[in-house]
Amino acid sequence: MTEPWRTSTTGVSIALRVTPRGGRDGIDGIEQLSDGRSVLKVRVRAIADAGEANRAVLVLLAKSLRVPQASVSLLSGATSRLKQVAVEGDPARLTQALREIASAKLKD
Structure with a gap:
């Protein structure tokens, strides 16, 4: 499964699938959509x-990363429900943090 984020010189771009009123x-790990794209599954209590x-979602990602x-x-x-989010910062550190978050959910 491919990772749902891409790095750039200023940070990362992340593909999300959001569940409001979740x-x-x-963050519930990585999911592969029916079209083959990978997304990071995120749920929030807030309503849409x-x-x-x-x-x-933005607050949760900032806190998690x-x-x-x-x-x-x-x-x-x-x-x-499908979103693209940009996170500014050190791409290597952000990528490592995303991998840790996603792998922790796979073990649950």
Whole structure:
């Protein structure tokens, strides 16, 4: 399975599949979609109304990756469950953190 993130000189871009009203805030590992794309599965308690779920996703990613909230931004998918998010920072450190988060969920 391929990793759902790409690195750049300024950070990483992550493909997500978000579940709003998911009962808890958390990252549930990597999933392969029917079209072959890989996504990082994220769930948040917030509802998908007026951008609340999007804000919750950005806060969760910033906290999980230990970066300032200002470093995480939504690139596309504001009204969709499938989103692209950019995270600014050291690409090597961010990639390592994403791998640790994803592999921890595989062991659960």
